[in-house]
Amino acid sequence: MPWRAGTAGSPIAECTAYVTLEPCGHTGKTGPCADALIAAGITRVVFARHDPHDVSGGGASKLQAAGIEVSCTPCPEAQRVSDPFCRRVTQGLPSITCKWAQTLDGKIATRSGHSQWISNETSRRVVHRIRSRMDAIITGIGTVMRDDPLLTARLPAGRPPKRVALRIVFDPAFDIPHSCQLVQTSCAIPVGTPVRTVDTMPAGRAPTIVCISDHAYRSQTVKVDSLSREGVTVIAIPEHGRTMPSLEWVARELVRRYEVTNILVEAGGGLTGTLLKAKLVGELHVFIGPRLLADDRAIDPARMFQIEHIQDGTELALRRARVLDGDVELKYRVVKP
Amino acid sequence: MPWRAGTAGSPIAECTAYVTLEPCGHTGKTGPCADALIAAGITRVVFARHDPHDVSGGGASKLQAAGIEVSCTPCPEAQRVSDPFCRRVTQGLPSITCKWAQTLDGKIATRSGHSQWISNETSRRVVHRIRSRMDAIITGIGTVMRDDPLLTARLPAGRPPKRVALRIVFDPAFDIPHSCQLVQTSCAIPVGTPVRTVDTMPAGRAPTIVCISDHAYRSQTVKVDSLSREGVTVIAIPEHGRTMPSLEWVARELVRRYEVTNILVEAGGGLTGTLLKAKLVGELHVFIGPRLLADDRAIDPARMFQIEHIQDGTELALRRARVLDGDVELKYRVVKP
Structure with a gap:
């Protein structure tokens, strides 16, 4: 909840606050939202969903204890806003949107x-705005080889991105070249750093994470070391059977390591299809150009x-x-994967 | 111009009429539009394009002779309305729209x-409305074999279609089965009948035209005869070289025989692609269902x-x-085929 502590007698005293999620009761990146609401003199709080998180929960009882009238109105539109957060804290999975232009x-x-x-x-300006709200952007090695993308959010001058997204390359065979932009502009991110706390980066830089197979990790140690020295994080994906390394494992690992909530996928048909097949995709964001x-x-x-x-x-x-x-x-939202 | 003769002193006397095309000066399906405007007491007529047709032209001078102020304002949006008509009378070609659901x-x-x-x-209701404004609907033999379509405009009760469209099957090898709906519900249309004059048909019937290769026409005379007896018109396409029979020839023949102005194509990727390649398609009308x-x-x-x-x-x-x-x-309009 984007809230700043007010003071009693503030212009919002005696007001009702309508919020998507139960105001938190703990100190995270900022102080507890519940305390801020109490300090501001709010008399009633309506939220659309109880906080499912063990850590941040308990805000409602804190508000009630302070004499504030509290109610939960489960409005679906409002709940949708906190769906990604709830998916992460209850299931340990990020919300994944596949984006493409066709x-x-x-x-x-x-x-x-x-x-x-x-x-x-x-459309491409809109894409940069979408990227600027994401915790991570995933692409495949095919796209890196073909387009050598930067995957950063380039916004009009004076508008800093809300987030610096992690740039993640799915590259089982570890083919990524040193010379590509994603490697050359990478900077390190320590495991355990919640991505939402990454406010600033050296100009033009962002963390790059390369997900490779466990086999590649063990057999290409020299490349692992040299990429690490360039500020690239290399993640070895455990082998789950004969086929492709598990994308679900990668998704969960990104939540575990960096508290990633929203991921944008900008990849080719193979990776996008595999993510769809693994039932990991929640939304599609498609731009149609006037061409056949x-x-x-x-x-x-x-x-x-x-x-x-068809069905x-x-x-x-x-x-x-x-x-x-x-x-x-x-x-689009994915209704039935 | 949908105009009914008024009388002097009518509520529209002294008014200005804005019309897309120069009012006609001849008697066609209805009397001359120019005469109706004069009779109604209109004092000024503004149109967006001179009538390019030898037969129907001359309306402007007729109006001027009656003392009406006449001017031509070439507004592109208004001209677009008469584009199909002008294409037909100046180039002998119909305007072709490809429609599909994807x-x-x-x-x-x-x-x-x-x-x-x-x-x-x-969407399917909208398609029936589109069909009800067309002079002809073209499909390929593949679609007939797979879907056995009727290709008629089924509108809500009480709303008769504006036009009864000719149903045209592109079937070079003459594979169409007697039992298909298009054959079973056909009724004859004499060559030289302008399709816009076909107001009524026996209930549930419409003309069906099958375009076959000249070779098939000569070798399958028994089938040609029996289909003709069922009310189907069989057109033999002259062979232009080794490849596919000429679609442009078919398009021109439909103009020549039936004064077809607007054609809707509801076909598979082969016929649609061939029409695009022949630069015969003016518009695309696409319905996207929420599915991947x-x-x-x-x-x-x-x-x-x-x-x-891409370019x-x-x-x-x-x-x-x-x-x-x-x-x-x-x-979409096709800008560069």
Whole structure:
């Protein structure tokens, strides 16, 4: 809750505060919200959901003890705002949004991998704003090799990002080159640092984390060491059977190490499809550029499924549709993965 | 121009009439628009485009001769309304819109061809309304074999369609079965009948036209005869070289035989892609259902191109974006085929 301690007799004394989540009762990055509300002279607090967190809970009883009228109104729209936080503290999982830009006919690149630019400048500015609210951005090694992205939030001058997102590369075979921008602009983040406390970074730098297979970790120790010296964090993913290393393990590890709540995925069809298949994706954020490739060898935004009946596809619910200067921005919630 | 003759002293006397196209000066399906405007006592007429048609032109001078002030203001939005008419009378070509329903990731069917339903009931109602304004609806033999469609406009009770559209099947090898709905519900239309004059048909019937190769026409005379007896019109497409019969020839023939102005294409990716490649498509009308297949063997809305650079794709311009009960309706103009 973005709250600043007021004083009794402040302009908000005698007011009712409507908040999405039960005000916290503990000292985290800031002092307890409950104390701030009491100090401000608020007389009534309405929230949409009890705080499920052991650590921060107990705010409601603190308020009541101070004579404030407290009630919980479980409004679904308001609850949605705190869904990612609750998912993290109750299930240990982050909320994952897959984002991509596609042509009208659902292609994220031509047959030769060319993709710049499918969406227009207005859409790309929106993407930077989305990145600036994320705790982490995941991409695959294929995207790094092809596009050499920075994955930072570049906002108009004078508007600092809300968050400095971790940049995470899923790279089982440990193919990432030293020369890529993600390595060259990395800075270290100690395990146990909650990502939301990372306010500032040396200019143009952000933490880069490379997730590699356990096998690669053991066999390429020299590369692990040299990347670590460049400020890159290398995570070895334990092997769970013969197939791909577990993406769920990576997701949980990001919560455990850095308290990551919201993750944006900007990857190719393989990684996006694998995340969908692992039922880890909560939302899709898609930008449609006014173009048609009409080439069935052009690249799809997601693969990995074999669907016979339409009803067996991933079911979505539209949450936003907006025209951005000729592009179309669509936001969906995943209803049935 | 939808105009009814008024009388001098009518409520619109002394008014200015703003119309998209120069009022006609001839008697067609109805009497001359110019005469009706004069009779109604209109004193000024503003139109957005001169009538390019030899037959119907001359309305402006007729109005001026009657003392009416006449001016032409070439407003692009107003001109767009008469574009299809002008394209027909000046170039002998119809205006072609390709329509399809797709999943978010641009698939019109699963790998096994299943497609019912990608879009919701609201979208499908809109499609029937679109059909009810068309002169012809084209589909491919693949769609007939798979879906056995009727291609008629089914509107809510009490709302008759504006037009009874010709139903056209592109079927070079002449595979259409007698038993399909398009054959079973066909009724004959004599060559030279302008489609806009076809107001009524026996209940549930509409003309069906099958376009086959000249070779098939000559080798399958028994089938040609028996389909003709069922009220189906069979058109033989002259062979232009080794490849597919000419779609442009079919388009021009539909103008020549039936004065077709607006055509809707509801076909698979092969026919849609071929029409795009032939630069015959003016607009795309796409319905996006809230679903993702994430299967790269699912069916694309258009193919037939080999695109290396994004900029080489078909360039579109968004004309409409609308949410229909969770589906998204997008309408595009083809800018650069």
